[in-house]
Amino acid sequence: MKKVFLIFGTAILFIACNDKKEADGTASEKDATSTEQINYAYTPSNHPPDNWDIGDMKNVAIVLNSLKAWEEGNVDECLTAFADSVRWTADAMDKKMSKAELRDFFNEYRPNLSSVKIVMDDYESVISKDKKDEWVSMWYKEITTDKDGKTDSLYYMDDAKIENGKIVLIDSKHRRFPAE
Numbered sequence: 001m002k003k004v005f006l007i008f009g010t011a012i013l014f015i016a017c018n019d020k021k022e023a024d025g026t027a028s029e030k031d032a033t034s035t036e037q038i039n040y041a042y043t044p045s046n047h048p049p050d051n052w053d054i055g056d057m058k059n060v061a062i063v064l065n066s067l068k069a070w071e072e073g074n075v076d077e078c079l080t081a082f083a084d085s086v087r088w089t090a091d092a093m094d095k096k097m098s099k100a101e102l103r104d105f106f107n108e109y110r111p112n113l114s115s116v117k118i119v120m121d122d123y124e125s126v127i128s129k130d131k132k133d134e135w136v137s138m139w140y141k142e143i144t145t146d147k148d149g150k151t152d153s154l155y156y157m158d159d160a161k162i163e164n165g166k167i168v169l170i171d172s173k174h175r176r177f178p179a180e
Helices: 002-024 028-034 057-071 075-079 099-112
Strands: 052-054 082-090 093-098 113-128 134-146 151-163 166-176
Touching: 057 075, 057 113, 057 134, 057 151, 057 166, 075 099, 082 099, 093 099, 099 113
Parallel strands: 082 166
Antiparallel strands: 052 113, 082 093, 113 134, 134 151, 151 166
């Protein structure tokens, strides 16, 4: 009887352990997929595929605090996150500016707005596997009201390159919402 109980108990333990692995996707299933060769239709021109790891969330805070200062109309506080030289790319613009030129650029545009509201969808921080490139990406809607009371909104996808804790490049993409 003891032998039957021992064999029966071992069999149940074996089945239970295998069921748990299948249910939560551990062991062989994950190991098989993580080593599987993936064939991409396109590969990046300047680095291998799967080049990115999760980056430092402190970089996200740097970029978000700068954006918050912009939203509140505080250009000088916004600029504390930027390096002494910044490249800004956007629709029909690709310009390298000193921090003083960036201040002038912001101070020319921001006073025309009576309010700015940011509605953040998401953000992430990534770092290249060789640790040479760090980026923060943000997806958000910016709702602006100008001094004449006209309200507009754009959806942005911005990438901010971070070096030594400062923003050195902003790559900004946006889309307009359809007219209602």
